[in-house]
Amino acid sequence: MQKVPMLAEGYEKLTADLKAFRAERPLIVDAIEEARAHGDLSENAEYHAAKERQGQVEAQIADLEDKVSRAQIIDPASLSGDRVVFGATVTVLDEDDKPLKYQIVGQAESDAKVGRVSYESPLARALIGKSVGDEVEVTVPSGEKFYLVDKIEFI
Template sequence: MASVEKLPMLAEGYERMTADLKALRDERPRIVDAIEEARAHGDLSENAEYHAAKERQGQVEASISDLEDRISRAQIIDPATLSGDKIIFGATVTLLDDDDKPVKYQIVGTYEADAKAGRISYNSPLGKALIGRKVDDEIEVTVPAGDKFFVVEKIEFI
């Protein structure tokens, strides 16, 4: 039997995911009502409301399945319980860019990633390049805009 791959995430990402799942489940009855109402209008072949409601139903069910799967595989990690001198999931790292300007990122799960807020996925190119690195390590990452170079200045678990 294949082992189930755990999905590391922070507690806040898990909470947001469960809230999103609840909202989608709460939407189900409204979609069924919309389908029934549209069906009552007669000919379904030219009924835009019916097709839109059916399409939304498919989207909601797919999202529910995806979230249920992610939640079942969630491995909640509290960065405050972590330590060490290497970058791992949950670490907050300060990097110096090409211009010696500091940039700060926290390594998070894919569902929690928000680059503008300084939260990058461990699966992103930069996240993958950072995992396992130490202070003073030099990192090269290829991004759409070209190659970026960083030096790890600080690793924190907060």
């Protein structure tokens, strides 16, 4: 069973989402029962919508339960070293020497708008294992991008 690395806040988000989906289960059962009371199920749109929603919720619950059970919570403050690893905050310089700051995080907590990139992203894959002063080449939809690793922090 492969572990899923994540920060504590990503784990909390997953467990909160799981709790919300589990709370929705009885509401869906009630909706199905109410739709059944309307008669003919073959032409009952409410019934089919409720059953479809039930399938979606059960799939989400199964996925979240799997991720929670395989979670490996990593605290960046407990890490150290001179190489980029999961949880590290990396400052890179782009081709114009503009500094960009990214934290390597799990898929559940990634948000590129605030500089948090999933360890599965092309940028993070290119950065992991690099040291200060290393050059990184990343293939993006617009072509090739080059970065220089400027600083590695564990905060």
